[in-house]
Amino acid sequence: MINPNCRVCEGQGWVCEKHPQKAWTRTGCQCAPVARCECQVALAKTTRLVATEA
């Protein structure tokens, strides 16, 4: 689950591990291993909360 409108990861869901504000793309940054974007983490938490309530 990613946010397709995320400005950080450009909707990819992945960012540079050393630069969490840059997308893991050629135009972003690939100087370090890939890492999850904050939008992925946020959606994961939301999904978990909803699942717990249901």
Ligand SMILES: [Zn+2]
């Ligand atoms: Zn994102």
Ligand SMILES: [Zn+2]
């Ligand atoms: Zn980087």
